[in-house]
Every structure is written in C-alpha cells, then in structure tokens.
Amino acid sequence: MVRLLDEIIQFLQNRNNFLITCHMNADGDAYASVLAIAYLLDKWQKKYRIILPDDQIETKYNFLWGFEKIETFKSAGEEQFDAAVVLDVPSLKRIGDPAKLLPGRDFCVKIDHHPVEDDFAAYSLVSNQASSTSQLVYEVVERSEIALDDALANILFTGILYDTGRFSFSNTSRRDFEIAANLLKYNVKPHEIANRIFFNNSFQSMKTIGYGLAHMQSYLDEKVAVIFLPLDVMKANNHSEIEELANYSVAMRNVEVGLFIREVKPNYFKVSFRSKGRVDVNKIAKVFGGGGHRHAAGSRITGNYRELIERVVREIARQIAELDKLQ
Ligand SMILES: [Mn+2]
Structure with missing residues (x-):
C-alpha cells in the first residue's frame, strides 16, 4: 500500500494538465474526493480541471474549498488531458461522458472503494475495505508532504461522513474514527456539515x-x-x-x-x-x-x-x- 501511495504521489507531482472526474450522480464522497485531489494538485501548482458527468452540480457542497471550480461535462467542451484522476468509480461505463476525455491507461490514476470492474488505470488505489474514496485520499494526503488544514479537513470529513452514513454503515471502521479524530483537530464542525449535507431539504x-x-x-x-x-x-x-x-x-x-x-x-x-x-x-x-x-x-x-x-x-x-x- 505504502509503495502504491508513493507511486501515485510521484505520478501526481510529475505530470501536469489533469482531468479530475468521478461517477455519475456524484454523491458526497465523489464531491469530496474530487475536491481533495484538486486541493493537492493546487498545492503542487498543477493545471487541472474538475469535470463531472452530471448536468447539475449539487449546490449543497458549495461550502467546500474548490467547489466553484467544478464544471459539468455539458459545459466543459473538448480538451486533451495529459493525465487523469478518476475517483469513486469502478468502471468506464459509470463515469459516463467524461470517460471520452481520459488519456491512455498509463496516464490514469483510479482511487476507489467499489469491487473492481474495469482496469482502466495504470495506478489503481482500490480497496473495498475502505469506507469511502475520501478515506483512501486521506491515506494519500497523509503519505504526501502536504499538511492538513481547515479546508482539506472539511473536504475529507464530508466525504467520510457521507459514505459511512454518519459513521453507521457496515463499512465504518476504526480507521474512519481515527481519521475523523485527526480531522477534528482542525476547524471542522460535524453538526454543521451534517446539517448542510443531510438536513438541508425543502x-x-x-x-x-x-x-x-x-x-x-x-x-x-x-x-x-x-x-x-x-x-x-x-x-x-x-x-x-x-x-x-x-x-x-x-x-x-x-x-x-x-x-x-x-x-x-x-x-x-x-x-x-x-x-x-x-x-x-x-x-x-x-x-x-x-x-x-x-x-x-x-x-x-x-x-x-x-x-x-x-x-x-x-x-x-x-x-x-x-x-x-x-x-
Ligand atoms: Mn464512495
């Protein structure tokens, strides 16, 4: 795992001009993991675009760092990317339209916690033991030299809170609580995030x-x-x-x-x-x-x-x- 994390970090640092995308009907974990990767690439001063397959962007995630950078495939137009990070999705089919924008397999990173389907990325950080893709992105962050801060802690906490069903689904592990405890060292307010993503209905x-x-x-x-x-x-x-x-x-x-x-x-x-x-x-x-x-x-x-x-x-x-x- 450590070696793979290092390989992925190296890949992210060595490449430029990234596409960041995720599964159709993006959920809290998809939004969070996509933004966390954008945050890392931003710190490394990389060029990137976040392009989601959905036609509508979920405004309830607008409190997260980088939200305004998210584009829809419909509005994005064609572009050639030199590298891609694909999050929270096991198959090309479930990426939808942005799959058309992916560079070759050697230039793709996949970070996911669904059972493996397509082998579309040379760098695959996949564990179906992980509660969420955000948890796996946390492992990348922890292994990198990028320090956590309020912005990144809020992003990762949101993803984990969402995909564990507020720490209650069967996927919830000790690691999630360890990570959560660590994220709460920053200015993260669980009740406020829960209100924004779960109790924010019409x-x-x-x-x-x-x-x-x-x-x-x-x-x-x-x-x-x-x-x-x-x-x-x-x-x-x-x-x-x-x-x-x-x-x-x-x-x-x-x-x-x-x-x-x-x-x-x-x-x-x-x-x-x-x-x-x-x-x-x-x-x-x-x-x-x-x-x-x-x-x-x-x-x-x-x-x-x-x-x-x-x-x-x-x-x-x-x-x-x-x-x-x-x-
Ligand atoms: Mn997920």
Missing part, C-alpha cells in the same frame, strides 16, 4: 419522503420492502433530497433487502438496492445491468413496473433461498 422533498413511506409495499413475507415514486411525483422534486428513502427502505425489522424505485422517464426506472447485511445487493444489481457495493447498489431498468418488481423480487428470493440453504 418542505416539498420531505413531503415526498412521506409519500414514499406511506405507499411502501412489502414482498416475501416482509423480507423485501419497496418504496416507489412514480413519474408525476418525481417531476416535482429535487432528486438528491429524497435519496434518504433508499436507506429507509431497509430500516424495518426483518427486512433483508430494500428497494427505492423512481420512475425518471416513462417506463424507465432508477432502482437503489439496500441490504441489511446477508444478501449481496451488488450481485442483484448486476443482474439488472448495474452494480455498487455489497450493502448498497443501483441499476437503471427499462420496462413495465409490475414486471420489474416481479423480476427483481424473484432474483432476491433466489439469493435468499441460496443463503438459507447454506445455513
């Missing part, structure tokens, strides 16, 4: 969360819970503010798998999978062309809603039956 979004819960369905003897938002409900909402519904889908006793399904276009569904622990939802999401982690994954599925539910529940039932056999 009334409309909270009412939609209520709608989702009130219309929740269960399957397989309450082992599966499904929260569904149809198109007309989705249209009225800021999508990132209702993401918490994915976590609520698995917040009941006895539920093993939770689904949060939103119809984003007619007969086109974005599905989030959550597992209480036993079922590997990464495997289930993969059956439907998506992926993610063991406990949290997603897919985009086209078709009729009823058929979708039937297919997904059947797949979950199959996995649960297999697990029951092993016990």
Whole structure:
C-alpha cells in the first residue's frame, strides 16, 4: 500500500494538465474526493480541471474549498488531458461522458472503494475495505508532504461522513474514527456539515419522503420492502433530497433487502438496492445491468413496473433461498 501511495504521489507531482472526474450522480464522497485531489494538485501548482458527468452540480457542497471550480461535462467542451484522476468509480461505463476525455491507461490514476470492474488505470488505489474514496485520499494526503488544514479537513470529513452514513454503515471502521479524530483537530464542525449535507431539504422533498413511506409495499413475507415514486411525483422534486428513502427502505425489522424505485422517464426506472447485511445487493444489481457495493447498489431498468418488481423480487428470493440453504 505504502509503495502504491508513493507511486501515485510521484505520478501526481510529475505530470501536469489533469482531468479530475468521478461517477455519475456524484454523491458526497465523489464531491469530496474530487475536491481533495484538486486541493493537492493546487498545492503542487498543477493545471487541472474538475469535470463531472452530471448536468447539475449539487449546490449543497458549495461550502467546500474548490467547489466553484467544478464544471459539468455539458459545459466543459473538448480538451486533451495529459493525465487523469478518476475517483469513486469502478468502471468506464459509470463515469459516463467524461470517460471520452481520459488519456491512455498509463496516464490514469483510479482511487476507489467499489469491487473492481474495469482496469482502466495504470495506478489503481482500490480497496473495498475502505469506507469511502475520501478515506483512501486521506491515506494519500497523509503519505504526501502536504499538511492538513481547515479546508482539506472539511473536504475529507464530508466525504467520510457521507459514505459511512454518519459513521453507521457496515463499512465504518476504526480507521474512519481515527481519521475523523485527526480531522477534528482542525476547524471542522460535524453538526454543521451534517446539517448542510443531510438536513438541508425543502418542505416539498420531505413531503415526498412521506409519500414514499406511506405507499411502501412489502414482498416475501416482509423480507423485501419497496418504496416507489412514480413519474408525476418525481417531476416535482429535487432528486438528491429524497435519496434518504433508499436507506429507509431497509430500516424495518426483518427486512433483508430494500428497494427505492423512481420512475425518471416513462417506463424507465432508477432502482437503489439496500441490504441489511446477508444478501449481496451488488450481485442483484448486476443482474439488472448495474452494480455498487455489497450493502448498497443501483441499476437503471427499462420496462413495465409490475414486471420489474416481479423480476427483481424473484432474483432476491433466489439469493435468499441460496443463503438459507447454506445455513
Ligand atoms: Mn464512495
């Protein structure tokens, strides 16, 4: 690990003109890890651009250093980059459009904590034991000669706080608490960051969360819970503010798998999978062309809603039956 960290630091110091990017639907860990790398490159006086695949930039991260440097692919225009740092994403497919801007494999660094998919970077700092990509970027920072300060500490704390679900998901480790304790030596206020990234919703979004819960369905003897938002409900909402519904889908006793399904276009569904622990939802999401982690994954599925539910529940039932056999 130490040798790889040194290689990555050397690569960053020796190259110039970087593209920094991450996965589609950038989340708190993606924003944080992208900005932390930008911060390092800035300190090393490198030329870089941060280009996200999404059309919309999440304003709730605007308190973080470097936020104003973030561009969307749509507005960025074409450019040739000499190097790239790709964060929080295991495959080219999930980078989306900015993948077109990547230089060759030898000039790419990948820092990620998803199970490995594409080998698109010669320098790959990948550990699915890490809670977050931000945690791995912290390891890079710690190994480099760049000193932590308020700006960088706030960025990294935000990423870890987000991806550990406020230090409660199964990925949360002792290392996260060590890092957090270290970051709190700087001017980092956990409650203020939590307020900005978790409790910063509109009334409309909270009412939609209520709608989702009130219309929740269960399957397989309450082992599966499904929260569904149809198109007309989705249209009225800021999508990132209702993401918490994915976590609520698995917040009941006895539920093993939770689904949060939103119809984003007619007969086109974005599905989030959550597992209480036993079922590997990464495997289930993969059956439907998506992926993610063991406990949290997603897919985009086209078709009729009823058929979708039937297919997904059947797949979950199959996995649960297999697990029951092993016990
Ligand atoms: Mn992440």
